[in-house]
Amino acid sequence: MRFRLLLVLMAIDKTRLTEVVKSAGKSLTKQRCVIIETLAANKLPMSAYELRDQIKITEQNLNISTVYRVLDFWIRLGLIHKIESANRFMVCSDEHQHQFHVIQHCTRCENVVESCELASQTKMQLSHEFRALENQVIEIKGTCLDCQANTST
Ligand SMILES: [Zn+2]
Ligand SMILES: [Zn+2]
Structure with a gap:
């Protein structure tokens, strides 16, 4: 962390x-x-x-x-x-050129970590019906490792 x-x-x-x-x-x-x-x-x-x-x-x-x-x-x-x-x-902490940016947001301590790995998996097929804007942020809310550890003790 x-x-x-x-x-x-x-x-x-x-x-x-x-x-x-x-x-x-x-x-x-x-x-x-x-x-x-x-x-x-x-x-x-x-x-x-x-x-x-x-x-x-x-x-x-x-x-x-x-x-x-x-x-x-x-x-x-x-x-x-x-x-x-x-x-x-x-x-932004993603130095790769991904279509989207994926951030993991801990709702307890407000820490935010950007994930290159998740961003690289998140691709949208080009379609005529819907064209996604570039540089969009996908936010995933949850609990970080530190906060998980704090609640289990
Ligand atoms: Zn980013
Ligand atoms: Zn946290």
């Missing part, structure tokens, strides 16, 4: 960020950088307000609408995911 968490934190690689942003024809601004880096450094997914408050301490005062706008920017590029049920955000 700890090890997987570390992988999530390390997943934010400046070179990769620059590549993704460039290939989308956009630029990596200071605000965009600060927001994704702050989110990546946090252990748990954050709300937009928590993110703003954290950045206020270390960097600068950002308007909440700016925070949302930048989050949307990263969400569209697939590098940040919104956890709809919790209204929180996390940095």
